[in-house]
Each structure stands twice: as C-alpha cells, then as structure tokens.
Amino acid sequence: MRILKDRRGISPVITTVIIVAVGITIAIAVALWMTGLVGAFMGYEKVEIRSRFANPQTAGGWTITIRYKNTGSTPAKIDNVFLNNVPFTEWDSSATTIDWSAGGGSSGTLNPDDSTTFAPANVGEDVTLTITLPADATYGGQTLTSGVTVEIKLHSTGGKEYFTSIVLP
Numbered sequence: 001m002r003i004l005k006d007r008r009g010i011s012p013v014i015t016t017v018i019i020v021a022v023g024i025t026i027a028i029a030v031a032l033w034m035t036g037l038v039g040a041f042m043g044y045e046k047v048e049i050r051s052r053f054a055n056p057q058t059a060g061g062w063t064i065t066i067r068y069k070n071t072g073s074t075p076a077k078i079d080n081v082f083l084n085n086v087p088f089t090e091w092d093s094s095a096t097t098i099d100w101s102a103g104g105g106s107s108g109t110l111n112p113d114d115s116t117t118f119a120p121a122n123v124g125e126d127v128t129l130t131i132t133l134p135a136d137a138t139y140g141g142q143t144l145t146s147g148v149t150v151e152i153k154l155h156s157t158g159g160k161e162y163f164t165s166i167v168l169p
Helices: 002-006 012-041
Strands: 047-056 062-070 076-083 097-102 107-109 119-121 126-133 149-156 161-167
Touching: 047 149, 047 161, 062 119, 062 149, 062 161, 076 126, 097 119, 119 126
Parallel strands: none
Antiparallel strands: 047 062, 062 126, 076 119, 076 149, 097 107, 097 126, 149 161
C-alpha cells in the first residue's frame, strides 16, 4: 500500500493549461468551419439597371434597349422578361424577340420556353437586352401604342425580379 501513497497525479495548474489549450483549439476549428460554411451561402446576385430607352421602328413597333450590370458577388442569369406582368412570349405576335449581348463579346436570343437559354451577366459585367416589339403586339385587352407606359420585369434563375418602366415614343 505504501507504493500507491507516493504516486502523484498531474498538477492542477498543468491540468488547467491543457484544458484551456484544447478549448482554444476546438474554438478555432469551429470558427474556421463556420466561416467557410457561411462564405458558401453569402454569394448574391444584384442586377442594377443602368439605362433604358425606346426607339420607334420605321415599319412600326419599337425597339427597347435595357442596359444592366451585375454588381453582386455571383453570376446572374436573366431567364425571362415580362411586359406589364405578362411573359413576353405570351404577347400575340411572333415578331416579339429579345436579344442580349454581354461585355465579354457573347450574345444570343432569350427563349423562356428553352430552359437552357438565358442572358448571363458575370460579376461586374454589363449586358444589353434588346426587346423588339411590333406594332401589333397585343395580350388580352392590352395593345401597345405610342405614349403607353410599359412596365418591364427581368426575372433571374435565382428567383429575383428587377423592375423598370418606359414610355413608348
């Protein structure tokens, strides 16, 4: 029994130092993990409409030009355009088209019926949308004529909506 009485344990000071060191290490690991986790969810898209204008066409109708820039931290993809809260493909005219061109030289035609087409805007990139509206564009009881204000809504694949309006000349 004498042997057991001479054995000594770890000093309370050393025990405290070890517990504090382990606690700090775990706290640092959790903080780094949370920073990485939060950083993955912090990306956002933000489209700022810089300018918009409408020009009459010689054959009748209008060409509406909208310039916007993605000032968010992730790419934005415009997948549909609404005119007076109606998708542009619903207007009774096959001549209604939306073309886009981006600052990087890419361009295309927007087709909401095809889920693979959209107007992309990388972070910091300027994009120009050109909406061609013929004079006979109608939807239900709405007919587009000179002097009418058209509300335009850009819808993105991220579910965000960006609004602007323009008066047809």
